[in-house]
Amino acid sequence: MVFKKVLKKATFLDPLNGFNPGGRECEIRTDPLTGRNTRVLFFPPRILPEPDLDTIKGKDTGFCPFCIENIDKITPKFNPELFTRERYRVGEAVCFPNAFPYDENGAVTVMTEKHMVLIGEFTPDILIDAISCCVEFLIDVKAKQPEAVYQSINWNYLPVAGSSIVHPHLQVTASSVPTNYYSDVLSTMNISGSNVFDDLVALEVSADERFISSGDYFSWLIAFAPEGVFDLMAVSHEYFEPCELKDGRLAELVGGIIKTINFIKKYNIISYNMSLFFLPGNGEFKPHMRLCPRTNVPPLDTSEINYMKMLHNEPMTTMKPELVAEEVKKIWSK
Numbered sequence: 001m002v003f004k005k006v007l008k009k010a011t012f013l014d015p016l017n018g019f020n021p022g023g024r025e026c027e028i029r030t031d032p033l034t035g036r037n038t039r040v041l042f043f044p045p046r047i048l049p050e051p052d053l054d055t056i057k058g059k060d061t062g063f064c065p066f067c068i069e070n071i072d073k074i075t076p077k078f079n080p081e082l083f084t085r086e087r088y089r090v091g092e093a094v095c096f097p098n099a100f101p102y103d104e105n106g107a108v109t110v111m112t113e114k115h116m117v118l119i120g121e122f123t124p125d126i127l128i129d130a131i132s133c134c135v136e137f138l139i140d141v142k143a144k145q146p147e148a149v150y151q152s153i154n155w156n157y158l159p160v161a162g163s164s165i166v167h168p169h170l171q172v173t174a175s176s177v178p179t180n181y182y183s184d185v186l187s188t189m190n191i192s193g194s195n196v197f198d199d200l201v202a203l204e205v206s207a208d209e210r211f212i213s214s215g216d217y218f219s220w221l222i223a224f225a226p227e228g229v230f231d232l233m234a235v236s237h238e239y240f241e242p243c244e245l246k247d248g249r250l251a252e253l254v255g256g257i258i259k260t261i262n263f264i265k266k267y268n269i270i271s272y273n274m275s276l277f278f279l280p281g282n283g284e285f286k287p288h289m290r291l292c293p294r295t296n297v298p299p300l301d302t303s304e305i306n307y308m309k310m311l312h313n314e315p316m317t318t319m320k321p322e323l324v325a326e327e328v329k330k331i332w333s334k
Contacts, residue, residue, distance in 0.1 A: 001032045001203055003032060003224050004030040005030070008026050009025045010023050010024055025042055026041050027039070027042075029225035030225055031223065031224065031227075032200055033184075034181065034184035035184055035187065036225070036314070037225065038227070038315045038316070038317065041317070043318040047266070047267050047268055048295060051268055051269075053118070057116070059159075064115055064167050066167035067113075067115055067167065075097075077096065077097070078097055082145065083137075083140045084140055085140075088133050088137050089133065091125065091129035092126075093126075093130040094110045094133070095109040095172070098171065101173075102173060103173050103174070103177070104145075104176070105141050105145065105175065108172075109130050109133045109134050109137075111126055111130040111170060112130075116166050117168050118270075119157075120262060122258060126168075127254040127257060130170055131254070132245075132246065134170055137172055138174060138243075138278070142243075142280060145176075149281055150182050151175075151242060151280065152173050152179075152277050153170055153172050153275070154170065154276075155171070155272070157271050157273075160270075160271035160295060161271040161272055182277070185285075195284055197286035201219045204219075204221045210325040211325070212332050213329075216252060217248065218234040218235060218252055218253060219235045219237065220234050220332070221325070222321045222325040223321060224321060225321075226317050226321055227292050228294065228304070229295060229317050230292065231291070231292050231321075232256075232290070232291045232328070234289040237286075239282075239284070239287070242278050242287075253276075253289065259331060260328075263328055267293075269293045269294070271294040274289065274290070275290055
């Protein structure tokens with residue numbers, strides 16, 4: 001496994017320098033885990049303007065199917081032939097079928113009774129209960145549908161990240177068909193002579209440019225070829241089943257998620273996507289998480305996703321992963 005990058009330079013007569021010859025550099029990086037490319041543009045990290053939360057609140061319809069007075073009346077119930085409960089509950093978290101699923105097993109987990117939780121307000125208890133609720137659903141999937149091995153816990157936080165309801169919730173999927181991400185990773189695994197997750201962590205530790213920390217259960221790093229603005233990864237030290245995501249392992253994962261969320265907030269970014277990937281039955285596939293901030297770019301509120309990501313399937317970022325890692329390290333041990 002290697003970190004592959006190609007330096008590119010566009011040359012032109014620069015109007016900012018009297019139209020003398022000039023240009024700008026960028027890098028094309030290949031993700032060693034997926035084989036996909038990312039474009040890295042060289043701009044210094046900058047704090048964005050304060051987000052306009054009033055606009056988000058103003059677009060909130062006022063009726064929420066996830067609020068406590070509505071959730072039992074409006075949300076679906078699980079099929080008793082496949083699941084042991086109509087809905088799963090852990091603390092304030094409630095898991096029920098997704099009314100508009102992406103696959104044969106799609107569930108939504110409402111994380112808390114509070115309708116809107118701002119980016120700095122998530123507590124360990126909220127996340128622990130919500131993820132535990134998702135896990136209980138996945139345990140039942142395995143019992144009755146052992147072929148549904150492509151399992152993930154996912155989070156679209158706020159509309160910029162693709163959430164249509166501001167009430168915080170996770171989405172859980174379990175399918176017999178891999179997403180493109182799983183296919184890419186499995187392809188890398190099939191051509192590797194060793195465990196690609198162990199190789200990735202060892203390479204990041206050796207490079208010491210993007211590696212953040214090694215905990216009891218997970219290695220934490222900034223992805224070499226990010227899927228978004230930046231891409232924080234947690235890679236498990238060992239294979240485990242979703243049912244084993246509990247106690248110290250879950251506490252460490254949640255602690256890292258909250259640190260990452262607080263780091264994102266520092267840049268006045270208020271949205272993110274997160275996915276936690278499992279592949280039960282495949283001891284070579286280490287469960288891992290990727291969390292990417294999402295933002296619209298001022299002054300026109302431009303989407304960060306343009307033709308390069310949408311049609312060419314190549315993410316683009318202006319935040320160099322190594323610079324992000326330096327900043328994350330400053331807050332990680334606190």
